Amino acid sequence: MHLIILLFFVLASFSHQVPLPPTPFNTTVIPVTKDASTSVHKVSWSFTQPTRDTDLSYLIDLDAPFTWQDCVVHKPTNDLFCFIEEGCKSPLPCDDAACKEAQSYINPLCPSRNITAKYGCKICTVTPFNPVSKSCKLSQLTIDLMHMYVTNGRNPFYEFLPSYFGTPFTLSCAPSSLLRSLPKYVNGVVALSWSSLAFPRQITFPSVADKFGLCLPSSSSITAPGAIFLGDGPFYFTPFPNLDLRTILSYTLMVRKSSKSLGYYVKINGISIKGKHITLKAKSMRLSSVVPYTTLRSDIYKALVTAFTKAIKNIPRVNAVKPFSLCVKASAIGSVRTGFRVPNIDLETESGKVWTISGDNSMKRTGNGTACLAFIDGGLGVKDAILMGTFQMENNFLFFDMENQKLGFSSSLLARGTSCSGFNFTITE
Ligand SMILES: *[C@@H]1O[C@H](CO)[C@@H](O)[C@H](O)[C@H]1NC(C)=O
Ligand SMILES: *[C@@H]1O[C@H](CO)[C@@H](O)[C@H](O)[C@H]1NC(C)=O
Ligand SMILES: *[C@@H]1O[C@H](CO)[C@@H](O)[C@H](O)[C@H]1NC(C)=O
Ligand SMILES: *[C@@H]1O[C@H](CO)[C@@H](O)[C@H](O)[C@H]1NC(C)=O
Numbered sequence: 001m002h003l004i005i006l007l008f009f010v011l012a013s014f015s016h017q018v019p020l021p022p023t024p025f026n027t028t029v030i031p032v033t034k035d036a037s038t039s040v041h042k043v044s045w046s047f048t049q050p051t052r053d054t055d056l057s058y059l060i061d062l063d064a065p066f067t068w069q070d071c072v073v074h075k076p077t078n079d080l081f082c083f084i085e086e087g088c089k090s091p092l093p094c095d096d097a098a099c100k101e102a103q104s105y106i107n108p109l110c111p112s113r114n115i116t117a118k119y120g121c122k123i124c125t126v127t128p129f130n131p132v133s134k135s136c137k138l139s140q141l142t143i144d145l146m147h148m149y150v151t152n153g154r155n156p157f158y159e160f161l162p163s164y165f166g167t168p169f170t171l172s173c174a175p176s177s178l179l180r181s182l183p184k185y186v187n188g189v190v191a192l193s194w195s196s197l198a199f200p201r202q203i204t205f206p207s208v209a210d211k212f213g214l215c216l217p218s219s220s221s222i223t224a225p226g227a228i229f230l231g232d233g234p235f236y237f238t239p240f241p242n243l244d245l246r247t248i249l250s251y252t253l254m255v256r257k258s259s260k261s262l263g264y265y266v267k268i269n270g271i272s273i274k275g276k277h278i279t280l281k282a283k284s285m286r287l288s289s290v291v292p293y294t295t296l297r298s299d300i301y302k303a304l305v306t307a308f309t310k311a312i313k314n315i316p317r318v319n320a321v322k323p324f325s326l327c328v329k330a331s332a333i334g335s336v337r338t339g340f341r342v343p344n345i346d347l348e349t350e351s352g353k354v355w356t357i358s359g360d361n362s363m364k365r366t367g368n369g370t371a372c373l374a375f376i377d378g379g380l381g382v383k384d385a386i387l388m389g390t391f392q393m394e395n396n397f398l399f400f401d402m403e404n405q406k407l408g409f410s411s412s413l414l415a416r417g418t419s420c421s422g423f424n425f426t427i428t429e
Pocket of ligand 4: 238424
């Protein structure tokens, strides 16, 4: 075991200098699953295919400055008693570049990190944040090792790592108490934000482009996962061996408010429902992987519900089911390939390209034969006029191209005869 520990530290400290062999693939793929009871989307701790619902996993967070997991950082001198398999973690020093980067993201909800003076430069204090409970704890930055699948766009392959142990990446530990409000077996958060410590941006082996694809599944079966792709692609989903999903994407610019802004924003000029147009004049829309339903500022919400009500005026309404306000008899709107047969909600993006929200992403079954318009009134004081939630993103292929600062979107893949569970995760040797 001592040898393994030694190797871990050698790797962890020198991996950046080790020349890596070339790989034929430029893209990696990570399975995404959906928690059955909370609808939260997650990836397994191993970044590979989970085998059980009880496998530990990370919540996907498009806003987190760095990844964190439930673990404790040990003093390096204790490590001879600490096995890698048990999550042995050693501290990063405060003058490490990753530490400075992590500390540059100040979250006003987090406690002051003003304890460095007490512990000196041997540790890097950071404040991991739980986006569901909106709470924050003091912890430390560390390094972990991981393996990922690479892909030719059609199947995953085991990556050709220079080492059995995996590639190192920087993350924060966190006390178990930070897990409150997260689903069972979710033991941390994986960061997919603009931060240079975000998970995709740390992957240098294979050398992937500064882009990632996100395809959230609507199914919570672990045998029908969605996918995150890091890199350029291509992306082929069954049953279409010749349709690269990149060819069906529309693009619009992503807006960054500052160099420290973490989340993803695009501008929306208007919303159309069956010919009725709501003018918004470049309202910003943020994408959230944590909020379940798209949340609108009250004035926009009211305009949307009014227009949608008019568009479905022949469909009998039933009592609203919280938290929604517009519900109908599910049997009255039938079910087609793209979910319920209701008028599309068209978001007109800044580029002029339209992001279409069809029935499967607008109407949610709430039980008892009822389906509701799955948008939420956020009140007048919300920070984002439009906060897009995961229900509206499911089965949409989203391509975050940081290199060119633009977002690619497919609208519903169901309309094209595939879904976010369409990637073939059969491993090829
Ligand atoms: C990987 O990227 C390099 C440079 O960006 C490119 O030349 C090469 O063709 C790519 N390989 C594959 C398999 O796409
Ligand atoms: C941090 O600690 C120093 C010295 O211990 C103190 O002077 C300073 O006011 C503290 N800053 C904050 C924000 O608490
Ligand atoms: C379904 O309807 C029954 C009888 O009206 C009611 O008791 C029950 O709470 C409803 N369930 C849901 C999920 O609305
Ligand atoms: C998935 O990939 C495997 C390996 O390439 C192949 O044998 C299988 O037919 C594929 N399944 C589908 C549904 O395309």
